[in-house]
Amino acid sequence: MTTKNISKIVAEYIKNDKWEKVEEFFNASEFALHLGIKVNLSDPDMPRCEISNIQPFHLGGVGQEFVNGAVISATIDLALGLTGLKYSKLGSFATCSLNIDIARPIEKGRFYVVAKRNRKIDKKVFSEATIFNSNDEPCVYASGMLRVGITNAQRA
Numbered sequence: 001m002t003t004k005n006i007s008k009i010v011a012e013y014i015k016n017d018k019w020e021k022v023e024e025f026f027n028a029s030e031f032a033l034h035l036g037i038k039v040n041l042s043d044p045d046m047p048r049c050e051i052s053n054i055q056p057f058h059l060g061g062v063g064q065e066f067v068n069g070a071v072i073s074a075t076i077d078l079a080l081g082l083t084g085l086k087y088s089k090l091g092s093f094a095t096c097s098l099n100i101d102i103a104r105p106i107e108k109g110r111f112y113v114v115a116k117r118n119r120k121i122d123k124k125v126f127s128e129a130t131i132f133n134s135n136d137e138p139c140v141y142a143s144g145m146l147r148v149g150i151t152n153a154q155r156a
Contacts, residue, residue, distance in 0.1 A: 007088075007092070009025075010022055010025055010088065011088045011089060013025070014085055014086065014088050014089075015089065019041040019042070019044050020041070022041055022044075022085065023039050023040065023041040023042075026039040026041075026078075026082075027039050031074075031078075032078070035051065035058075035071065035074060035075070036051050036052075036053055036055065036058070037049050037050070037051055037074075037075060037078060038050045038051075038052065039078070039082065041082070041085075044082075044085060044086065045086075045116065045117065046114055046115065046116050047079055047082035047083060047085075047114075047115050048079070048112055048113065048114050048115075049075050049078050049079045049082075049112065049113050049115075050110060050111070050112035050113075051067075051071070051075065051110060051111055051112075052110040053110070054067065054108050054109060054110070054111075058071050059108070065107055065108050066105035066106060066107060066108075067105070067106040067107075067111065069100075069102070072100065072102065072106065072131065072140055073098070073100060075111075075113050075131070076098065076100060076113055076115075076129050076131065076140070076142045076144075077095055077098060077144075079113040079114070079115035079129050080095060080098065080115050080127045080128075080129050080142065080144040080146070081093070081094075081095055081146065082115060083115050083116065083117040083125060083127040083146065084117075084125050084127075084146040084148055086117075087120070087125065087148040087149065090123075090148050090149035091148070091149045091150050091151045092150040092151075093125070093146050093147060093148040093149070093150060094146065094147055094150060095144055095145070095146055096124070096144075096145045096146060096147045097144055097145045098142065098143075098144040099142060099143050099144065100140060100141075100142045101140065101141045101142070102139070102140050103138065103139055103140060103141060104137075104139045105139070106131065106133050106139050106140070107133065107134075109133065109134035110134045111131055111132065111133050111134065111139070112131070112132055113129050113130065113131045113132075113140075114129065114130055114132070115127055115128065115129035116128060116129075120148075123147055123148050123149045124145050124146070124147060124148070125145065125146040125147075125148055126143070126144075126145050127143070127144055127145075127146065128141070128142065128143045128144075129141075129142045129143075129144070130142075
């Protein structure tokens with residue numbers, strides 16, 4: 001199945017408010033499976049991504065007990081990107097900018113990120129996300145911008 005066909009299928013799920021199918025699609029993706037990310041779209045306006053089984057490859061530095069910044073960035077990027085799902089009928093969408101502020105390290109244990117869309121201006125969606133540790137304490141704040149409505153002609 002081509003990427004174009006997959007996009008059409010996911011867009012059809014979104015159009016018909018079959019968010020559990022969209023969630024299944026992302027949870028079965030190689031990216032989410034490799035990183036151990038579980039996507040939750042029970043509230044599609046506030047997508048949630050969780051890593052509940054921290055593995056050694058999730059940790060940063062040499063022998064540190066904190067989640068690596070690359071894992072933090074990837075999880076936030078996914079969650080923020082999910083705020084663009086409702087605009088999929090306009091075409092493809094992608095993260096254009098991402099600003100991350102790590103207020104405190106994320107220790108071993110589970111963590112989750114909750115994202116929300118703040119506003120849409122023309123073809124730009126502005127969103128924010130917060131990562132919470134296993135004690136439900138905020139640790140990381142992020143803001144980002146997505147470009148929506150990308151057409152095949154704009155990809156070239």
